[in-house]
Amino acid sequence: MKALFAAALLSLAATGANAACTRPAVQEPAIPNGAKADEQSMKEAHDSIQGYVVQLEAYKTCLKDLYDNAPAGTSEEQKLAWLAQGDAAVDAANYLANQFSYALKTFKEKSTPPQTAPAAK
Numbered sequence: 001m002k003a004l005f006a007a008a009l010l011s012l013a014a015t016g017a018n019a020a021c022t023r024p025a026v027q028e029p030a031i032p033n034g035a036k037a038d039e040q041s042m043k044e045a046h047d048s049i050q051g052y053v054v055q056l057e058a059y060k061t062c063l064k065d066l067y068d069n070a071p072a073g074t075s076e077e078q079k080l081a082w083l084a085q086g087d088a089a090v091d092a093a094n095y096l097a098n099q100f101s102y103a104l105k106t107f108k109e110k111s112t113p114p115q116t117a118p119a120a121k
Contacts, residue, residue, distance in 0.1 A: 021062035021082075023089065024055040031099045034106030042107050049100050056093040060086035 029048040032041045063086040067079050 021059060021066060023059050023085070024052060026052065026055070028052065028092070028096060031096070031103050032107075034103035034108075035110055037103070037107055039111075042104065045100065045103075049096055053093045053097065056089040060089045063089075 029052050032045050063082040067082045070079050
């Protein structure tokens with residue numbers, strides 16, 4: 001009976017610790033179309049993306065801390081799941097950053113007037 005109680009308590013502790021690490025509940029920020037966006041919408045998108053990425057990084061750090069400080073008896077499968085969830089968060093952040101970089105490049109190309117070569121003498 002004591003072993004069953006200890007196992008249940010350990011399971012509850014591991015679940016409770018995992019509950020402390022919650023993936024950002026906000027919706028992933030939208031990436032504006034760089035060919036059509038104005039400067040203000042690009043700045044707003046940049047700020048919201050940076051905020052979202054910071055939240056994803058905090059989530060990954062929390063999961064890594066769980067892994068590093070897992071209670072005795074935490075299964076290797078659970079610890080690997082925490083690492084995989086953290087890696088997925090970083091992948092999502094990188095994907096979002098890459099999408100925004102492409103939109104920003106497109107925006108700058110649209111916004112920058114073409115350079116004319118100086119007249120030859």
